[in-house]
Amino acid sequence: MLELMLCSLFTLVPDYLYRRYGQGKRFGREITLFSVWFELRWGIIGCLMLTIGLITLIFYFHPSTTSAMLFFRTVPIVPEIPGRVAEVKVDFSAPVTKGTVLFTLDSSKQQxxxxxxxxxxxxxxxxxxxAKVEVTKAEAQLQQANTDYQQAKDELDVKTELQRRNPGIVPQRDIEKLQVAVDGRQAAIDAAMASRQSAETRVTTLLPAEKDSAEAALAQAQVEYDKTFVRAGVDGRVEQFALRPGDIVNPLMRPAGVLIPEGAGKRALQAGFGQIEAQVLKPGMIAEAACTSVPWTIIPMVITSVQDYIAAGQFRGGEQLIDASTARPGTILAFLEPIATDGLADVTAGSSCIVNAYTSNHEVIAAKETGAVHGFVLHAIDTVGLVHAMLLRIQALLLPIKTLVLSGH
Structure with a gap:
């Protein structure tokens, strides 16, 4: 309607003013329903054509969408191990900090x-x-074996010397027995040394390794026990946390709840524009948003990035062929951030919004190589953005009335 009224100022209104005041025609006599159509038919047709062209120009170079929302990320609350809930530490809705225990699982097995x-x-x-006592015992046995060996060796040496000086004074059988005894004492020394080495190896190597294994098992058991304490991974807030003692939770099939990180949904707005506007939307474009949760407020924003892919065209490899005729047309996803630091502070996360983006050709117009006609056209394109800005403000003004009065709720 606004575009039609604007276009009529250049077509219908001048024609009517000329016939009414220039030619002196009056309503009900010269100016009738038939004469209005017959005499103003070119103006009416021109007004309609100009209106259609203006609407096309506005909506193409200054795209608008109602498919905009302040999306926010959520973190599922899931334990690392399945189990039965033993105690719940937070309420149905409560703020939490990183590391806060949300609930505990039954830990009898871990304990x-x-x-x-x-x-x-x-x-x-x-x-x-x-083992240390065995080492001491082995050393004593080695010392005893050394003493026995030395005693047998001394006796063998004495009798061997007597036999050398006076052959036949010592029976050869006694010398052989002493030699056997010395060899036995030497074997006892070797056995005692092996026993001591075995005991020392057990003290210095085997048992410390078993000790390390036991400590590692204890640390592992402690880790498994700590998994029964489910903590918040980030600062944020839990909402609709209906978990109760006795419930079964599973990391794969049954999460315990949802944690909303602090500041989620306060940084950027996501808007889906029509595919025909893919060549117009560029990072750096100025935009405005009007959100349902903050009526009568226009939020200045800037497009920070435009997604190069349309979600409707994605697919995963599988056993089915893709039929393009069944695909729903998707939108060009653009990310917008407020120009002011706290621009989205009052907007409730998840709120739906209306977004207008405005094309700016200031740099092209200011360039020396831009001609006069080209510059005039670009000026006209930038100027008609005011119409879209007015429409957004009218929508923001009528939004509470439309929602509360005209919706029928």
Missing amino acids: AAIEAARRKSAEVDAQLVA
Whole structure:
């Protein structure tokens, strides 16, 4: 309607004013329903054509969409292990900080594993004490074997010397027995040394390794026990947290709830524009938004990025062929950020919005190589953006009335 009224100023109104005041024609006599159509037919047709052209120009170079929303990311609250809820630490809706315990799972199995690991560690400590005693015992046995060996060796040396000085004074059988005894004492020394080395190896290598394994098992059991405490990964707020003791939660099939990170939905607005506007939408374009949750407010914004892919065309490899006729036409997704730092502070996350983007040709117009006609056309394109801005403000003004009064709710 606004475009039609604007176009009529250049077609119908001048024609009517000329016939009414220039030619002196009057309503009900010379100016009738038939004469209006017959005499103003060129103006009416021109007005309609100019209106259609103006609407096309406005909506193409200054795209608008009602498919805009302040999307926000959520973090599912899931435990690392399945289990039964033992205690819930937060309310149905509550703010939380990173590391806050949200709920705990039944940990009887994990506590038993920790106790078993602790007892295994204590058992290894006791074996280490016993092994040290065995080392002491082996050293004593080695010392005794050395003493016995030295005694037998001395006796063998004495009798061997007597036999050398006075042959036949010592029976050869006694010397052979002493030699056997010396060899046996040497074997006892070797056995004692092996026993001591085995005990020392057990003290210095085997039992410390078992101790490390026991401590690792204890640490693993502690980790499994810590998994029964489900904590918040980020600062934020839990909403609709209806988990109760006795519920079963599973990381793959049944999350416990949703955590909304702090500041989610306060940084950028996502808007889906028509595919025909893909060549017009560019990062850096100025835009305006009017959101339902903050009526009568226009938020200045800027397009920061435009997605190069349309979500309607995505597919995954599978066993079915793709039929393009069944695909729904998608939109060009653009990301917008407020010009002011706190531009989205009052907008409720998830709110639906109306977004207008405006084409600016200032740099092209200011360029020296731009001709006069080309510059005039670009000036006209930039100027008609005011019409779209007025429409957005009218929509923002009528939004509460349309929602509260005319919707029928």
